[in-house]
Amino acid sequence: MTNTTHTLRTQDLGVRFGAFQAVADVNLSLEPGARQALIGPNGAGKTTLINLLTGVLKPTSGSIHMGGTDITRLPGDKRARMGLARTFQINTLFPSLTPLLSVVLAISEREGLGATWWRPLKGCTAVFDEAHALLRTLKLDGLADVPVAELAYGKQRLLEIALALAAKPRILLLDEPAAGVPQDESGELFEAIAALPADISVLFIEHDMKLVFRFARRISVLVGGRILTEGMPSDIGADPRVREVYLGS
Ligand code: ADP
Numbered sequence: 150m151t152n153t154t155h156t157l158r159t160q161d162l163g164v165r166f167g168a169f170q171a172v173a174d175v176n177l178s179l180e181p182g183a184r185q186a187l188i189g190p191n192g193a194g195k196t197t198l199i200n201l202l203t204g205v206l207k208p209t210s211g212s213i214h215m216g217g218t219d220i221t222r223l224p225g226d227k228r229a230r231m232g233l234a235r236t237f238q239i240n241t242l243f244p245s246l247t248p249l250l251s252v253v254l255a256i257s258e259r260e261g262l263g264a265t266w267w268r269p270l271k272g273c274t275a276v277f278d279e280a281h282a283l284l285r286t287l288k289l290d291g292l293a294d295v296p297v298a299e300l301a302y303g304k305q306r307l308l309e310i311a312l313a314l315a316a317k318p319r320i321l322l323l324d325e326p327a328a329g330v331p332q333d334e335s336g337e338l339f340e341a342i343a344a345l346p347a348d349i350s351v352l353f354i355e356h357d358m359k360l361v362f363r364f365a366r367r368i369s370v371l372v373g374g375r376i377l378t379e380g381m382p383s384d385i386g387a388d389p390r391v392r393e394v395y396l397g398s
Contacts, residue, residue, distance in 0.1 A: 163208060189371035204226075
């Protein structure tokens, strides 16, 4: 039997800004454990689609289901509590904090501990233990106490993923996780994404086709707000329509 509780699915999803239809009739499905890329030319509607999935934008047509639940009208914070997490193209970290404290704060927020985490609370050790484990998952444990500002940019982007993981998501939406990361660090970043726990489904936007074809197990191609095609990397790479509209050859 298929486990539908981990999936995200849209049906005929669309949004219009005035007369401009930015996303139209999108039927996208994210399977459990997915490592799925969302690609398409600039202005195709990729970020808009992520904003619809996370509840930042309200669709003007269609629906979104998470597992068996219709989340189309749920606000973003409720979706986050149900296990939907995202990162952004821009760096959202506090430069003077350490990775360890950044993750501790994110876990504390999830647990509703507010700013009380530093008190000698019963749960304090558990929070630090969990933070160390999370940093280990992303191979950041050796940098736990280095101020964020001193980390290589690729490590900072990994830390953002760690912060998203602190919410214990089942679905992780990554909007250009390697944006601004030097090429020699981006492979390592995507290796960490590929190695995330198998019970987390990942949808990522990425422009670098080498990274997409190396790390995605499925690719959805968005053009003009619509899904042009979807499939395994081998099929997408060979699709002449994709080459024409996106790869430019
Ligand atoms: P991508 O992420 O694929 O580059 P976007 O989702 O950022 O594309 O944008 C898709 C299109 O929707 C663009 O033409 C953009 O200008 C337009 N758009 C995005 N957000 C808004 C908005 N809030 N109001 C009007 N137009 C928007």
